[in-house]
Amino acid sequence: MSQPIRVLLAKVGLDGHDRGIKIVARALRDAGMDVIYTGLHRSPEEVVIAAVQEDVDVLGVSLLSGVQMTVFPKIFELLQTNGADDMIVVAGGVMPDEDVAELKKMGVNEVLLQDTPPQTIIDTLTRLVEERGAR
Amino acid sequence: MGTYVPSVELIARVQAGEPAAIGRLMSRAESGMAEAREALVRIHKLAGRAQVVGITGVPGSGKSTLVGKLARNLRTSGSKVGIIAVDPSSPYSGGSILGDRIRMSDLGTDPGIYIRSMATRGATGGMARAALEAVDILDAAGFGVVILETVGVGQDEVEIVRASHTTVVVSAPGLGDDIQAIKAGLLEIADIHVVSKCDRSDANRTLTDLKQMLMLGMREHKPADWTVPVIGTSAVSGEGLDELSDAIVRHHDVTSASDAGRAQRKSMAEFRLRKTAENLLFDRFVETTAAASGKLAERLMRRESDPYTLAEELLAATLAKEDDNERDVHSKIA
Structure with missing residues (x-):
């Protein structure tokens, strides 16, 4: 029996813009995925705890506030301490190219910037989960 | 976790309360994979101590918000609280938006609270197919109370009463009159009635309709020594939450020793x-x-x-x- 891909979408910190993430959530739902949305203003701790409890395949963090280089190291540290280092992590939002390169080095599986078509997001997550294999 | 960990190897870690192991075993239970069967059999043997509290009601009645507040309240008594929150799957794509967590966000990072969202995936009755397995897993992990929140139901999805020791039915003000209140189905199954959003002015009418409905009946499905309370709650002011927690604990005490409680447990089995x-x-x-x-x-x-x-x-x-x-x-x- 094939399982729907489970995704947790999170907005971290002082960032009140959630129109984009809701569109992504809707697109992933319509592609047959189970999408858990945390709501606005979450801390990295809350996001990682939620992702671990929900045992999601993909943790998607959207940032439009420029704090990615502070938030993602914290997220990876917390995933490690919670025994969830096999989780796929995807970043979304608006961020400079040099940060994108750094994030990928840090372990972010994919960075999906503004103007990424929904179908590309769906295809990317599907591919990442396939590549990971059974867990 | 890296490489694939066999399900039976997760059991000890579930018992130790490790969130990643609990989450993973729940996912495997949900997938219905044969590999997980043996582990779930053993988990079932370890479970059987938790009080399962079912929370049901129509969509938008405030179930998730109430569950969030209630969990925090029950935590003060010291027992760990697990929550299984069910939301609907799309009949078209099979996907879902599981939004119950948003309503419980003030639970923060308390390690004594575990929230798991589940999609119905075609199951009827207001529950997800693996909901009872998930309850067992939390039970085995030492959660003393497990709250099972159904999807927003209609008038007729009453399976929850046979999955929980204590059933709470949440009604919101302004959705019906006294005739609505005496209809068969959902309102009959409550061990405890809650009228949410009691900060609204029309809540008294709903409280009265429910109380009068209860006075009309013979209550033959419920234990003789249990009077079904009707409790007004407000997530805004916190009104009624202590009363609700007390009622849940009292219902457990009354039923765990009585014949009616025994009959309920048989019916659940x-x-x-x-x-x-x-x-x-x-x-x-x-x-x-x-x-x-x-x-x-x-x-x-x-x-x-x-x-x-x-x-x-x-x-x-x-x-x-x-x-x-x-x-x-x-x-x-x-």
Whole structure:
């Protein structure tokens, strides 16, 4: 029996813009995925705890506030301490190219910037989960 | 976790309360994979201590918000609180938006609270198919109270009463009158009635309608020593939450020793048994009929035969497999 891909979408910190993430959530739902949305203003701790409890395949963090280089190291540290280092992590939002390169080095599986078509997001997550294999 | 960890190896870590292990085993239970069966059998043996509290009500009645507040309140008594929150799957794509967590966000990072969202995936009755397995897993992990929140239900999805020790039905003000309140179905199953959003001015009317409805009846389905309370709550002011927590604890005390409680536990066991058998049968049905159903549907469309004859033909494969299995079992016994 094939399982729907489970995704947790999170907005971290002082960032009140959630129109984009809701569109992504809707697109992933319509592609047959189970999408858990945390709501606005979450801390990295809350996001990682939620992702671990929900045992999601993909943790998607959207940032439009420029704090990615502070938030993602914290997220990876917390995933490690919670025994969830096999989780796929995807970043979304608006961020400079040099940060994108750094994030990928840090372990972010994919960075999906503004103007990424929904179908590309769906295809990317599907591919990442396939590549990971059974867990 | 890195490489694939066999499900039975997760058991000790579940018992130690490790969130990643609890989450992973729940995912495997949800997938229905054969590999997880042995682990779930053992988990079931370890479980059986938690009080399962079912929370149900119409969509938008404030179930998730109430669950969030209630969990925090129950935590003050020291016991760990697990929450299984069910939201609907799309009938078209099979996907879902599981939004119950948003309403519980002030629970923050308390390690004594575990929230798991589940999609219905075609299950009826307001619950997800693996909800009871998830309850067992939290139970085995030492959660003293497990709250099972259904999807927003209609008037008729009442399976929750056979999955929980204590059933709480949440009504919101302004959705119906006194006739609505005496209809059969959802309102009959409550051990505790909650009227949410009591900061609204029309809440008193709903409280009165429910109280009067209860006075009309003989309450033959409920224990004689339990009076179903009607509690007004407000997530805004916190009104009624202590009263609700107390009622849940009291209901547990009253029923755990009584005959009525015993009957309820028997009814829960029977439900679990039948539901599990039903799921096994359904899986087998899906598997054995996949190939034939297209062809038979063609014949029905062309009206070459009738639905009853063709359905019998479709079932033949499932039933034949049943017989094979039965023979296997018998030969093993012999």
